[in-house]
Amino acid sequence: MDDVHFIEIEDVHKGYTVGGSLVKALDGFSLHLDEGEMCALMGPSGAGKTTLLNIIGGLDTVDSGKVVVGGIDLNRLGESQKASFRKHNVGFIFQFFNLIPSLTALENVLVPAMFGRSDLSQRAEDLLVRVGLGKRLDHLPKMMSGGERQRVAIARALINDPKVLLADEPTGNIDSETAREIVHLFQELNNEGTTMIFATHDRLVAGRAKVMIRIRDGRISSRKKSPKDGMIHLRDEKE
Amino acid sequence: MARGTFNSASYGLSHLRHDLLRTVSMISTLSITIAFLLLISSLYFGMTTELSSGDERKGILEGTIPGSLDMYQEFQIDDSIPEEARTTLMNWLFLTSFLIFVVALFIIYNTMAIAVEERRAEIGVLRSVGFSSREVMRIFLAEGAFIGLISWVIAVFLGMPLIVNLSVYLIDRGEQGVFFVQPTIPYELTLLSLVLSVALCLGSTYLATKRSVLMSPVDMLRHRD
Ligand SMILES: Nc1ncnc2c1ncn2[C@@H]1O[C@H](COP(=O)(O)OP(=O)(O)OP(=O)(O)O)[C@@H](O)[C@H]1O
Ligand SMILES: [Mg+2]
Numbered sequence: 291m292d293d294v295h296f297i298e299i300e301d302v303h304k305g306y307t308v309g310g311s312l313v314k315a316l317d318g319f320s321l322h323l324d325e326g327e328m329c330a331l332m333g334p335s336g337a338g339k340t341t342l343l344n345i346i347g348g349l350d351t352v353d354s355g356k357v358v359v360g361g362i363d364l365n366r367l368g369e370s371q372k373a374s375f376r377k378h379n380v381g382f383i384f385q386f387f388n389l390i391p392s393l394t395a396l397e398n399v400l401v402p403a404m405f406g407r408s409d410l411s412q413r414a415e416d417l418l419v420r421v422g423l424g425k426r427l428d429h430l431p432k433m434m435s436g437g438e439r440q441r442v443a444i445a446r447a448l449i450n451d452p453k454v455l456l457a458d459e460p461t462g463n464i465d466s467e468t469a470r471e472i473v474h475l476f477q478e479l480n481n482e483g484t485t486m487i488f489a490t491h492d493r494l495v496a497g498r499a500k501v502m503i504r505i506r507d508g509r510i511s512s513r514k515k516s517p518k519d520g521m522i523h524l525r526d527e528k529e
Numbered sequence: 530m531a532r533g534t535f536n537s538a539s540y541g542l543s544h545l546r547h548d549l550l551r552t553v554s555m556i557s558t559l560s561i562t563i564a565f566l567l568l569i570s571s572l573y574f575g576m577t578t579e580l581s582s583g584d585e586r587k588g589i590l591e592g593t594i595p596g597s598l599d600m601y602q603e604f605q606i607d608d609s610i611p612e613e614a615r616t617t618l619m620n621w622l623f624l625t626s627f628l629i630f631v632v633a634l635f636i637i638y639n640t641m642a643i644a645v646e647e648r649r650a651e652i653g654v655l656r657s658v659g660f661s662s663r664e665v666m667r668i669f670l671a672e673g674a675f676i677g678l679i680s681w682v683i684a685v686f687l688g689m690p691l692i693v694n695l696s697v698y699l700i701d702r703g704e705q706g707v708f709f710v711q712p713t714i715p716y717e718l719t720l721l722s723l724v725l726s727v728a729l730c731l732g733s734t735y736l737a738t739k740r741s742v743l744m745s746p747v748d749m750l751r752h753r754d
Contacts (some may be wrong), residue, residue, distance in 0.1 A: 349657055350747045370661040377659025384750070388654045392547030393540070400535040402658035404668075409534050446658070 296325035296485060297346060302355030304341055315341040317508035323501070328480040330499035331489040337505040339489035343456045346487065347380045348372040360453050377402060381447025383457035387439040389431040396427040399445045410449060417445035421475060437468030444475060455479065457488035461495050473498045541672040548644065552676065555640050559680035559730070562633040563722050564688030569626045571714045573619055634729060641673070641737035652741055653749030662742045669742070673734030677727035685719055
């Protein structure tokens with residue numbers, strides 16, 4: 291029965307000390323996900339979604355519990371090994387895009403490959419064409435709309451061909467029309483085999499995922515398989 | 530727009546260009562400091578070098594500052610300055626240059642610290658895309674070293690000729706009771722100032738960046754204005 295999953299998170303505890311008192315971000319959290327899954331994380335603000343994404347991506351450490359991603363036990367990695375894990379396995383996408391303001395779209399996409407030996411500019415260009423920004427290669431972030439910036443960020447997340455894409459409220463700062471396009475892009479990438487996990491407050495966005503996980507107080511409060519029509523009926527989420 | 534290969538050097542240069550005001554203020558602060566230090570030392574060497582070793586100095590001069598040989602032939606050091614006056618003057622000059630140096634160090638450190646503070650989210654991104662804190666530090670140090678290098682170049686190839694010409698001009702108009710010493714900058718000192726300039730920048734960058742770079746990337750990414 292102990293079959294191996296792409297992502298294995300077992301009984302993870304993670305707390306932050308804020309002003310002397312301990313805030314439990316994850317409290318005995320467990321989750322198994324298979325490769326190629328598309329998973330939406332929902333839940334009220336402070337539930338622990340960002341914390342979970344950071345832990346899966348090797349950006350944050352756990353206090354206790356098991357975290358294995360793609361067969362790699364993250365608890366055993368040192369700082370530079372974790373960096374290398376992130377570089378080769380993970381693509382992060384953020385709510386505020388987090389592009390480097392001084393760099394063009396193309397250069398932003400190339401940032402993760404900055405120290406690499408091989409020249410990935412052709413691949414970066416292809417990725418920007420792929421996300422519909424083929425004509426914006428030399429544009430700075432400030433010349434682009436939120437949706438366009440997020441697409442640059444997606445191309446950047448893809449440059450090193452990651453196994454898993456982690457997106458933290460990727461459509462949180464984007465109008466709903468553009469958000470649909472972004473999610474559509476996620477679906478395409480997922481269909482090509484990339485495992486996707488994203489945190490969102492938007493029920494329609496979450497409805498596109500195959501698996502929907504609801505977190506509350508650092509634990510899973512429900513897990514659902516999305517029906518084919520992509521419609522999921524949930525209580526309204528209020529912050 | 531020319532598109533060469535993108536690497537960590539172009540990353541740093543883009544940022545320095547993007548943050549032009551700060552880059553210019555750091556470079557001007559440092560280059561003025563370096564030029565001033567060179568001037569002080571040149572006075573020192575001008576006053577202490579024996580006149581008899583003039584030929585040797587000619588060589589040094591011509592090797593250091595192009596065109597300075599002409600100047601050398603026209604002017605001679607006033608050997609009649611009393612010993613104590615020289616010493617007092619030099620002490621004051623060295624004290625002043627030390628203070629200027631400390632102030633410059635503080636300004637540069639401070640400018641960098643503020644810049645790094647503003648770039649925390651950026652550091653978080655760099656960490657998230659797979660760079661270790663060491664690699665992030667390398668990016669910042671490269672930027673710092675570049676500032677040190679450019680400042681030195683400006684100080685030596687722009688600042689010094691300016692100072693030399695100014696001295697010549699002043700010597701020309703030398704009035705009674707006022708003495709000017711012909712600047713002489715030994716070759717080694719010019720090199721030393723390069724080392725000093727770059728080391729100063731690397732040191733300030735390291736100190737200003739260390740805390741942010743070693744912080745958890747999660748905290749960096751949470752940092753929003
Ligand atoms: N670096 C940190 N320092 C202190 N407290 C933190 C830190 N990171 C998370 N927390 C706390 O842990 C809890 C979970 O935070 P987390 O950011 O994971 O929630 P979230 O589900 O992403 O919320 P949101 O929907 O608002 O983004 C919150 O109470 C938060 O205040
Ligand atoms: Mg969050």
